Amino acid sequence: MHTETQPSEAQPPVTVRVFRQRFSATRKAARLARLLAVHQLHEWGLPYGSDSSDIAALIVAELAANAVTHGRVPGRDFELRLALDSGGLLRIEVTDARTERRLPAPPPLTPPSDAEAGRGLLLVEALAETWGVTERQVGKNVWATLRTTGSGFGLGTGGLAEE
Secondary structure, three states: OOOOOOHHHOOOOOOEEEEEEEEEOOHHHHHHHHHHHHHHHHHOOOOOOOHHHHHHHHHHHHHHHHHHHOOOOOOOEEEEEEEEEOOOEEEEEEEEOOOOOOOOOOOOOOOOOOOOOOOHHHHHHHHOOEEEEEEOOOOEEEEEEEEOOOOOOOOOOOOOOOO
């Protein structure tokens, strides 16, 4: 039996913009990942200094810092991937090459007040809509999603409509 889809039943197409870049596993590269992410988001219509851009920058900074601090394997890179869909959902992924299968322990409720580290995943947890870790054949992929305001797809403010 053949059925035709009526125009009113058709689903609107979903457009996804993707940015992917590999970086050496160094602190300078983690900083560069954050800067390039903010630049790319600006190109997609999420302006520098907007709430969405600033939150995304913090998430990228924390995940990239974790990749170079805890996921570093000498001679191997980490990768940043950003995907922004036409509904304004931004997915941030940072993949490292650390081979153990252990997923990070849930962050403590509060690190000691004099601790110099230990707040990164707490920030990600607080700022992201969702986040998690996906195992890979080699390494792991730590991801977070963020609902943006203004996406370069004609939603919200700050962008040109996608053609």
